[in-house]
Every structure is written in structure tokens, then in C-alpha cells.
Amino acid sequence: MTQPADVASVTNLLERGTASEQELRRLADLAATLPTSELLYVLRSVPSNQAAILYRVLDKDTALDVFEDLAPADQADLIHALRSSEIADLIEDLDPDDRAQLFDQLPASVADRLMRGLDPEERRMTTAVLGYPRDSIGRYMSPEVVTLHEGSPVREALARVRGRIDHAETIYLLPVVNDSRQLRGVVGLRRLLATEPDALVGSIMREASSAPAVARREDVARRFLADKLLAMPIVDDEQRVVGILTFDDAVAIMEEEDAEDAARSGGAETFAGSYLAAPIWRIVRSRIVWLLVLGVSAILTVQVLELYEARLEQVVVLALFIPLLTGTGGNTGNQAATTVTRALAVGEVRVRDLPRVVWRELRVGAVLGTVLGAVGFGLASLVYGLPIGLVIGLTLLSVCTMSAVVGGLMPLVARKVGADPAVFSNPFISTFCDATGLVIYFSIAAAVLNLA
Template sequence: MRQKVVDITNRPTDSDPIKIAAELNRLEPKKRARTLQQMPTEMIDAVFWQLEPEDQAVVLDNVPHDQVIRLLESMDPDDRVHLFQAMPADLISRLMTQLSPRERHCTELLLAYPKETAGRIMTPEFIRLKPGMTVSDGLAEVRRHRDKAETIYVLPVSDDAMRLVGVVELEDLVLAEPDERIQKLIREPQYSVSAWDDQEVTARLIQAADLFAVPVVEKDNRLVGLVTVDDAMDVLQSEETEDIARAGATEPIGRAYFSVSPVRLVRSRIVWLSLLALAGTLTVNVLSAFETTLEAVVSLALFIPLLIGIGGNTGAQSATTIVRAMATEEIHTGDLLRVLLREGLVGLILGALLGIIAFLVVSVIFDRDIALIVTLTLIIICTLASLVGSSMPLFARIVGVDPAVVSAPVVTTVVDATGLLVYFLIAATVLGL
């Protein structure tokens, strides 16, 4: 089926670059590049910056070379590095040689730091003030270098050796007396991060402390850049997207949905589905082991979907809650025992409440023995599911695995098998089988 190219260049109501970028993401790569080229130059730049790095790379594959260089030159260094991470190494090397010396230097500086570090997302373009400057001198410095800095709202203060002294915000600078010293305007408490700190940790600091930007330092507290709030938001969005994808037993695709081929969508899902299918054989083995029990009391089979459904959902609820709390640093690995006690109690209460309801209903339709089996199973399975769901993400963090990887789908599969085992063991005990 042919895809309609939306003429967004002649629609005055769609002049917002964010809306245009969203519309472009619905087009095929070549049509996306062709549509982008029809726009005015300023709009091209604004829209291009709104695309994800992988989609930017696809656009650059389909536009003239001179436009590629112009777009690269117009980007902030940290955004350019994000784009380069989505490109082949040989292409990056060729493009780097064609950048202006200043932009090439800034880009090489960021690429020198490992991926997922604060150094990779910082901007090396900032306005630096000195402690002995007056407010008047500081404002003059801002005016003189405003076009070269990514942000003017946060102004790091350092000595002659570039050692960080503190931070002054533009608001304080504007409101202060002209002859007042910069040293007296430094804000407390002072925050900074190492260039080798994890990106997510840095982003969480900016979020928690309500910062516009945080200074980045190397050894000896030497100032090398700033991580701004917009980059922090991008990191958090990326991390949350990744967690959501893995919680649903799939790999993040990292691009707009219509920008990804069906083959890539299959690749992002097939591995996890295969692993879960393999793990699901545990449930089959449990059913096979208790085949005699099922034949003796056929009515037991009627409650299997109910029990594994409740157990799986209880475990998934617990896992989702803990993964989220870990992502926001509310829970640490040292809290394992506290979490297990807390979630175990929650699971016990949930199981007891559901068990009471089940006993009243099942005893009316079946006999009391079946009602007792279902009730006891619900109590145990809810407690067990809460313990499994809360412990697996914490154990994953301890061994260095992403907690989202062992969240809802994995927990559900494990609880299904163990829940059935509990169910049949209780049935065999109560019924004397």
C-alpha cells in the first residue's frame, strides 16, 4: 500500500517543529527526507533537532552532502555525539574531518568519554565566571559569549586553573548590585558530578534538586562542562522507555514506531518470547506430574486459570512497584530484607482477603474440601508471588543485571509453575491422594 506524503510545509497550523517531527516519523525514510528538504532552512534545522538520533541518521542518508555538513554544524556538541552513536564508525571519521575546527574539537572531547557517562551528554560550551569578578563584569561576559554557550541561565564559577568554585544563576546576577563580587552570589548547596558518573545518576540529581544544569568536573575538580536539564530529561525518558519495553518482555526499538521495519520489531520480541516459552515448560511439567491427581478430582482443573492468573498478577504488581522504586532511588539493594518483609505481609493480606471470598463462593458450588484447597492456595500463592516479584529485581541489581529484565513476564512465568506446584501439593494433602 502506498503511503500518503503529508504536505506539512503548506499547513500554517502545523508550524510547530515538534508536531512536524512527529508527522515526519510517520513517513518512510526517503519520503521523510524529501519532505524535510521542501521546508525553509530554519524550519529544517528546528525539525531535524526534534528527531531521534537514529531517525536523524536516516535523514542524513537521504539528503545532499552539503546539507549534511550544515545540519551537523548547527547541532550542539552533545546532540551531535548522540547522532554519531547511531552511525557507522567509518562514516563518523569522514564527517569529523569536514567539521569546523571548533565543532570538531568539542565533539572529540565528548567522544573521549565512555558511553552512558555524564561526559557524553555534557556541553563543553558554557560561560565561565571568576570569583573576583564584579556583577557588572559577569554580565558583560554573558553578553560577550552568549552565542557560544548552550545555556546562559547557569554560570559555573572557577579559578584560573579551571577548578570549580561554585555556580551562579543568571537570575541572581541580574538582580544583584553591579559592584558586588561573584563570590558572594554562589548558590548553596553546591552540586557537581564527575565526567565518568553514570548518565542516569546525573539526570536523577538534576531532577531531584530542581537544577537547570549541573557542572561536570574531572580529577582535581577541574571544570569541563555542564549537563543541562533538557539532556537530563532525554536520559530519563530513554531509561524509562527501556524499562517499560523490558517489563513487557521486549527490547526497546529506540525509534519512532513507523520508522522501524516489521523485521526489526520481530527481532526485538522473538528472543524474549522464546525464553518465556522455554520457561513455560515448567508449568507443563507440573501438570504432567500431577496428572493422576487431576484425574481423581476433575474439578481441581477448573481453578487452575484463576489461581495462576491471580498469582502471576500479584507477582507482576510487586515487581513493577519495586522496579519503579529502584529507578527513582527509593529502594537500594541493602533494603532487601525490609522489602521482603513488607511485600510478604502485603501478599499474605491480599491472599487472605481473596481466600475468604473464594471460600464463601466455592463452598456453595462445590464441597468444603475444594473450597479449603483454593483458599489455602490463594493465601500461599499471593504471599509467594509478592516475595518472588519483589526479590528478583533486587537480586538482578546485585548481580549487575537490569532489574527490568526480570520483571513482570519473567516473574509471572516463575509464579505460574510454583503456584501450580503449591496447589496440587495442598490438594493431595487435604484430599489424601
């Protein structure tokens, strides 16, 4: 019995180079013992030229399975390293929605050439998907959908399903349409099989949960998963069925959206492709813009410190508490922003709830500030005296209250102006709260300590 190869052995062989026929045979033998998940790991962790060498030694079925599981950006990198004849076979075997996402990652000239190589029906379906905006659910639906007519007997419906079973994206939930292809309902395959052959499809269909093809992909995917659907018909402006969204596509959309939100909350952008195989410049590009923006905004904090430099010279001990106060304000704002952003995403909060969110975060911030302020007052008073303790306690109360309100408010403002709430990310909120918190801190210190 052949023992599974070690991933490290395959990677090392690729790194050494596989120019000879003997080395290629050895690579093929090693790759044949690896499961698909391990092959995907290797392809995502080596440069595209090495990935192409490994890909060429895979058998056809394994190669197709692996290619379909790669992210569109990784597929594009691999295509650039493969020969034209190999690419043509890959593109032809992809589903139209997967093909459209791949074309988005390729230069226009390459995508056009590949499109011309498709047979007319595949080209028509791919063009239909590409006709929708990139952020719409139409880009992620499959046009390979089996529809049933509401006036058809069940026996004819089952015959239609059998005739198209090899080309359908799914048959477990089937849209029911009228003569104009307008959506009338849906019927499950189980119900269809359990019904008398002479019964009409319209008599057993149920109400459909559908979505317009131009709707935002994230909104549709969240509703899809929240309703625990198997599939969802996608319709045009006249309610005609143009495609179907399946569970795996909805999950993929949410994984991509969550990754984007997580990156932005950390002050970065997602980058196409896998981390280990991505060129350094691609990772740098995903981070540099936010670092520049945050670096410029941090100048506000420096200017505030310069403005209150004279007061710091009068009471030097005030400088010791700056990291504590700015850190607490930033963390409080981040917590509020994260909570409200999630509530927006899952539909628990809407823009019209802004006054309620502000009032709620005001109270939450005040309670947090009271607790932290009491602790800060007690500890600072013991070490530095009652006046300093009072300054620290009042500042923590004020900063926590302000930061919670700002953190809860910014995602709603972003949604109102049509921006992504995640853009108002944690580093941005931290920088804002740092500058504002310092103004509050030195203002309270001036009032309590009678500083000029």
C-alpha cells in the same frame, strides 16, 4: 490568509511520489503551513526516503528546528536518505551533545567522515563528549559552558557572558571556578545582574550541586529533577568543570529510561526510531528475544503439569482453577516488582534494605492472600464442596504470599548483581510464579484430598 494543510494531504502526496517540479512546489506550499509538531509527526510516520523528500522542501530554519527535535535514530535514518551537502550543514549546526548521540546511531565510517568535516573547535567538543561511556552523564552534557572565575569582578563576569552568549548552552546558571578550572560554586544570572559591578563573583556564589561525568545518566537525571534544578555543572575526577547538564536533557534522559523500563516490563526491548517509520525487522528484533526466553521458561509450567498429571486425572475439577491461581500469582508478583523497581529508581529503597523489603512484602502478600483466599474458599465451597474450597483458599493464601516476596526480591537481586531491575520483568516473574504456584497448588491438593 493561507489555511493550514491537512497532515493527510502531505502524507498522501508523499506516498504518490513527488517526481515533478510542480508536485514538489505543492508539497513545499503544504508543508509551509504545517506547525513544527505536525511536520515532526509526518517525518516520523513515513519511510526515510519519503521523509527526505519532505525535508528538502522545508526552509532552512524550519528544517534545522525539526531535525533537532527528532530522536537520534530518526536523525540517522534521515541522514542516510539525504545528500552529502545537506548532511554537512545539519551536522555543523547541531550542539556537540546532540551530535554525539547522532553519531552513536550511524555506521563508524559515516560518523568518521562527518567528524572530519567539522571545524576544529566543534570536532574537539564532540570528541570530548564521545570519550565518555554511553550510559554516563558525560554523553549528555554540553561542553559549551560559560564559567566565571571566583576572583573576577561582576562587571568582567557580565562581559564574559555577553561575549559567549551565542555559543553557550545556558547562561541562567553559571559555574564558578578557580585558576585550575575546579568548581567552586554557582551563580545565577539574576544574582549577577543585581550585584554591584565591583563585587567579586566569589562573594555571591552559592554551593553547587554537581555530578561526575562518568556517573550513570539515570542517577544524575533523577537527582537533577528531584532537586528542581535549572542546570547542573558536570566535573571530571579532579573536580574541573567539563560541561553542563540542562533541564531539557535531564527530561529526555528520564523519558528514554522510562520507555525502556516500560518495554522490558512488558517483555520487549525499546527499538530505535519511531514506530510507524521503523522497518518491520527492527520491531521484530525488539520483541523476539524476550519471546524466545519466555517461551523456553514456560516449558517449566508444562513439565509441572506433566508431573502432576496423575493427580489431575483423580480430581479433574482441579484443572478448572489453574488459570485463576497462576493469574493471581503472576499479578501479585508483578505488582510487587513494579512497586519495588520504582522505589529503587527514585532512591526510596536500596539494596541493603532487602530484609525490610522481604518482610514487608511477606506481610502484604499474606494479607492479600487472606482476603482472596477467603473469597475463593467461599465460592469454591458453594459450588464444588468444602474440600475443594479449602484447597483453593489455602493455595491463594500461599501463592499470593510467595509471589509478593519473589516480586519484591528480584529487582533488588538485579541491582545487587549490577543488572537492570527492569530486566526481571513482569513476564519473567509471571512464568516463575506460574511454575512455583502449580507446585504449591498440587501439593496442597494432595494433602487435603489424600491424593497419591
